[in-house]
Amino acid sequence: MxxxxxxxxxxxxxxxxxxxxxxxxxxxxxxxxxxxxxxxxxxxxxxxxxxxxxxxxxxxxxxxxxxxxxxxxxxxxxxxxxxxxxxxxxxxxxxxxxxxGQRRRPVDLGPIAAFPEGEYVVATFRADPQAGEISQRSAYVRNNGLVGDLPSFTIMSSRCTHVGCPTQPNGPLFPHQRRAERTSGGEVALVPAQPAGFGCPCHGSQFDNEGNRTAGPAPRALDRYEFSIRNGHLSLGRLYSVSTVDGTGAQAEIRSFALKGDGEPATGPESWLYPIDPPS
Structure with missing residues (x-):
């Protein structure tokens, strides 16, 4: 022995x-x-x-x-x-x-009146104005109306959870209705959309209107943003990851996790094989 x-x-x-x-x-x-x-x-x-x-x-x-x-x-x-x-x-x-942890500044997307209730808007913004165009991001924003006295929003990252390619709405965009909001973080472009889900052109991953993966190699649902309302403006907070979403809109039950890396599952034994990810 x-x-x-x-x-x-x-x-x-x-x-x-x-x-x-x-x-x-x-x-x-x-x-x-x-x-x-x-x-x-x-x-x-x-x-x-x-x-x-x-x-x-x-x-x-x-x-x-x-x-x-x-x-x-x-x-x-x-x-x-x-x-x-x-x-x-x-x-x-x-x-x-x-x-x-790492500090992240909230991103001002503009007044909540710029987001019609029940409709998706593609918001394009700079996550870090000092970094310039390299920090440009897009998010899918839907105003879910009020829950009691509090506004509810669904805000999903446009980046595919497979390798980070930008996804696209599976439906019409209305660029002629584009609005430009001047905010404390710079200009934010708002383009209305009528998606029937979202698709990734790189490897074919598909997501429904709540961000759930429905097809393709993506390991989880689309990541989401925390949000807050400041002086009547919608502000983005940290990103977090989601395994699945049950229900829709303000009544959705979201199984959330700390932000995962590209290609990293949020649940299951295979998720144990990945390093701890620093917060965004």
């Missing part, structure tokens, strides 16, 4: 390092546990002098370490230092951004 300890220790280190990249919350702790158990077994086994090679006293009459025991201890210590030196930076890059 003692002979397996060094091999188990090495396997534990490998699992730990792979887990820090793939899944720091599940696989990495498993690798750490294997490493600790193997290290304890290795140290306990090396503490017993083998019967075939008795410990020899030195000239002063004191016992000394055998060469094999010294090498085992040195290997164990060196392996631990190497694992620690690699694990700490990797853990920092993989885990810390998810807990520290």
């Amino acid at each position: 003692d002979a397996l300890a060094p091999l188990s220790f090495a396997i534990g280190i490998v699992v730990l390092l792979v887990g820090l990249i793939v899944n720091p919350l599940v696989i990495a702790p498993l690798g750490g546990a294997i490493t600790l158990v193997a290290a304890a077994a290795w140290a306990r086994g090396s503490g017993r002098a083998p019967s075939a090679e008795p410990v020899q006293p030195d000239a002063t009459g004191e016992e000394r370490f055998t060469r094999s025991r010294l090498l085992e201890r040195a290997t164990l210590g060196l392996g631990g230092l190497v694992a620690l030196g690699v694990a700490v930076p990797v853990a920092g890059f993989a885990v810390l951004p998810s807990f520290l």
